[in-house]
Amino acid sequence: MTLELVLFFILAVIAVTTAVGLLTSRSTIYAALHLVTNFVTVAIFYLLLDAPFIALAQVTVYAGAIMVLFLFVIMLLGIENIAGELEWKGLIWPVVMAVILLAEGIFLVVQRIGKNIYVESAGTELSNASTMAKYLFTDYLLPFEITSILLLVAMVGAIVLSKHEKPAKRGLEKTR
Amino acid sequence: MIPVTYYIIFSAVLFSLGTLGVLIRRNSLVIFMSIELMLNAANLSFVAFSRIHESFSGQIFVFFIMAVAAAEVAVGLALIVTIYRSRHTIDIDGMSSLKG
Numbered sequence: 001m002t003l004e005l006v007l008f009f010i011l012a013v014i015a016v017t018t019a020v021g022l023l024t025s026r027s028t029i030y031a032a033l034h035l036v037t038n039f040v041t042v043a044i045f046y047l048l049l050d051a052p053f054i055a056l057a058q059v060t061v062y063a064g065a066i067m068v069l070f071l072f073v074i075m076l077l078g079i080e081n082i083a084g085e086l087e088w089k090g091l092i093w094p095v096v097m098a099v100i101l102l103a104e105g106i107f108l109v110v111q112r113i114g115k116n117i118y119v120e121s122a123g124t125e126l127s128n129a130s131t132m133a134k135y136l137f138t139d140y141l142l143p144f145e146i147t148s149i150l151l152l153v154a155m156v157g158a159i160v161l162s163k164h165e166k167p168a169k170r171g172l173e174k175t176r
Numbered sequence: 177m178i179p180v181t182y183y184i185i186f187s188a189v190l191f192s193l194g195t196l197g198v199l200i201r202r203n204s205l206v207i208f209m210s211i212e213l214m215l216n217a218a219n220l221s222f223v224a225f226s227r228i229h230e231s232f233s234g235q236i237f238v239f240f241i242m243a244v245a246a247a248e249v250a251v252g253l254a255l256i257v258t259i260y261r262s263r264h265t266i267d268i269d270g271m272s273s274l275k276g
Contacts (some may be wrong), residue, residue, distance in 0.1 A: 008178050012186050017194040028205050030251030035209050042216055049227045061242050066249045073253045077260050094199035098192045105188035117228055118177045135227050135232050147243045163255035
């Protein structure tokens, strides 16, 4: 058992534990913190897989920006406490479904991939970020630009959705 | 030297846990977090496959998935805030006004 394998199993245990903690936590704040830990653990997996750019993007975008947005909304609405929401009685069928899904996934993986493909821990020639940039701005330039439009649309949509409707009503009263 | 099967199975475990979260929780914020968990599991298998095929396309796709996830979170949380303002709950069983 090599050092990498030991690290893999420790990280896997942490990630699965935090995912279970997300499912069972009584408070949305704790659920969000469990998810942050999970994202950071997955970022270390990306480092193991020789993808440092993706790992850093994972930490900044997921564990940073997205989870801060979640925490903002939780604290803005004041919905930290969700006690008594999880019922153990109705838990059987969802668990059975999830276990069936997992068994199907593992069966297909073992059947199609086989066990003899190993991830070699050899560094690539170019550094990861510059290679990513080369691909992003040559082969994938159009999807990259479409992503910027998507983010703009999401931003405008979020502002429109969460805006109060008061100015329109005021205008209506004036016309009356 | 880690077999790539381990990464894919681990990704399947995370994805199943996310599915379980969507099925068992009634709080829409926690359901949303479970969806993020599932997206993350898919990202992990993308990176694992990109590593064994020595191709960067998988990592590019992960980059795009992250951008789409960020957009989805912004719009989804705005929707949750709007629903909370009008119904004063984010419990998904409380959102049944279209039920007739």
